Amino acid sequence: xxxxxxxxxxxxxxKTGGLADVAGALSAAxxxxxxxxxxxxxxxxxxxxxxxxxxxxxxxxxxxWRIHLIEGCMPDSGxxxxxxxxxxxxxxxxxxxxxSTGCEWPDNHERxxxxxxxxxxxxxxxxxxxxxxxxxxxxxxxxxxVHANDWQTGLVPVYLxxxxxxxxxxxxxxxxxxxxxxxxxxxxxxxxxxxxLPLDMFSVNGLEFYGNVSYLKAGLYYSDSITTVSPTYAHxxxxxxxxxxxxxxxxxxxxxxVGILNGEDNRVWNPAADPSIHHPFTDRxxxxxxxxxxxxxxxxxxxxxxTAPLFGVISRLTEQKGxxxxxxxxxxxxxxxxxxxxxGAGDRRFEVACMAAAESYPGRIxxxxxxxxxxxxxxxxxxxxxxxxxxxxxxxxxxxxAMRYGTLPVVxxTGGLADxxxxxxxxxxxxxxxxxxxxxxxxxxxxxHRAFDLYRNRAAWRSIQRRAMRQDFSWRRSAxxxxxxxxxxxxK
Ligand code: ADP
Ligand code: GLC
Numbered sequence: 001x002x003x004x005x006x007x008x009x010x011x012x013x014x015k016t017g018g019l020a021d022v023a024g025a026l027s028a029a030x031x032x033x034x035x036x037x038x039x040x041x042x043x044x045x046x047x048x049x050x051x052x053x054x055x056x057x058x059x060x061x062x063x064x065w066r067i068h069l070i071e072g073c074m075p076d077s078g079x080x081x082x083x084x085x086x087x088x089x090x091x092x093x094x095x096x097x098x099x100s101t102g103c104e105w106p107d108n109h110e111r112x113x114x115x116x117x118x119x120x121x122x123x124x125x126x127x128x129x130x131x132x133x134x135x136x137x138x139x140x141x142x143x144x145x146v147h148a149n150d151w152q153t154g155l156v157p158v159y160l161x162x163x164x165x166x167x168x169x170x171x172x173x174x175x176x177x178x179x180x181x182x183x184x185x186x187x188x189x190x191x192x193x194x195x196x197l198p199l200d201m202f203s204v205n206g207l208e209f210y211g212n213v214s215y216l217k218a219g220l221y222y223s224d225s226i227t228t229v230s231p232t233y234a235h236x237x238x239x240x241x242x243x244x245x246x247x248x249x250x251x252x253x254x255x256x257x258v259g260i261l262n263g264e265d266n267r268v269w270n271p272a273a274d275p276s277i278h279h280p281f282t283d284r285x286x287x288x289x290x291x292x293x294x295x296x297x298x299x300x301x302x303x304x305x306x307t308a309p310l311f312g313v314i315s316r317l318t319e320q321k322g323x324x325x326x327x328x329x330x331x332x333x334x335x336x337x338x339x340x341x342x343x344g345a346g347d348r349r350f351e352v353a354c355m356a357a358a359e360s361y362p363g364r365i366x367x368x369x370x371x372x373x374x375x376x377x378x379x380x381x382x383x384x385x386x387x388x389x390x391x392x393x394x395x396x397x398x399x400x401x402a403m404r405y406g407t408l409p410v411v412x413x414t415g416g417l418a419d420x421x422x423x424x425x426x427x428x429x430x431x432x433x434x435x436x437x438x439x440x441x442x443x444x445x446x447x448x449h450r451a452f453d454l455y456r457n458r459a460a461w462r463s464i465q466r467r468a469m470r471q472d473f474s475w476r477r478s479a480x481x482x483x484x485x486x487x488x489x490x491x492k
Pocket of ligand 2: 179394
């Protein structure tokens, strides 16, 4: 099958969170099982730099913008990747969505409409047909399936539908994956004029959402199939509590909505062969982990102590991730002689709170604000516990990486966290971490205390670490579920 995977980030070219990991690992797994998969994303400067080789494959005009397409291969998996070059839209300092000040780019509606329009035209083979593309290697390449991800690519199925309506025939199948329903990509109705879409699509049966244009709703409404990244989240988003106003639409489309758990990329997250950590280790030979803990304490200026339980946080610092709960537990963790490492970036108020905590407890709390991939690996390797008290969590990857590195996760029972972590009190002895329910400081403290208590029982801790490390969260199974879904759609 020919699959066009449209994304706004992919590891290792450009990453702000889990979507990048998923795009990199899922495309690699699909290619490995023989699928003709191509990635498409904007040509951000850091993405172009990270490609070893690329070549121009054509140009054309899209929504009034002159677009060049370049093609390269992913440096790790070799999967072909197409980048949409439009310097005025994509060559900016900052991340894919916002400036370094944290402010979202004011023309995101335009930037991601262009990406989606290019995606749809490549998928239907238009990009080759019009002769606007010089030497397009895949001349005649068209997709059987277009897989779009999150609101930024929500217009892909809309442009495909428009193409179908004007041609009177079915185009490629479309899959839309929700990685996070909280982000809607909502814009004032006047942006409709920029999108090249018939105005009657601006309706409740279309991309209108409370008087605005919602790119997320567009993706949910027009795609052939909707997936999200864990079975529990797939249920949660059909309820008033977690549906973000879209539960009605999701309920109506429940037959085409499926939760497929993300996997973990064990080419990148493997404590036995991780170039970012100093001392490799395995579930059989754990001595490297103790050394990694000391190395991390030294690196971050913490007191070097083998016995102080080291709690790690690697996270976007946002309301979703329950950073306030972590802040509420700081003094308790300190009283019990624990240590805390936080790596993250996000809301300014949380960044400030974390830095203030580090100042209050020098040598016992270390905070690094920003994105640092290598440090994230060293924190996973060197910590004893990973704190992830998310209010909601579509899937979550950090808890899976933690388990792989023998770092027991403390998570709230929600979304993908509930689907991947089993509490240590499990009667069938399948425990791999600690779960709690209410998103309150007392409930969080209670579970943190349980972690402290178990930590003192070294034999029990070791055996749970080993069990956590031995689980199979590889992409193999999940990639197979996506292939099955694609096949079903193509055969329809
Ligand atoms: P989300 O995508 O909601 O942020 P996930 O748990 O799915 O959450 O994925 C988070 C990914 O981002 C993981 O790969 C994690 O290691 C990484 N990450 C989060 N914060 C940072 C950071 N400050 N520096 C480096 N990597 C980070
Ligand atoms: C989102 C979600 C996270 C998920 C990731 C990859 O960022 O917040 O839970 O793991 O996407 O699907």
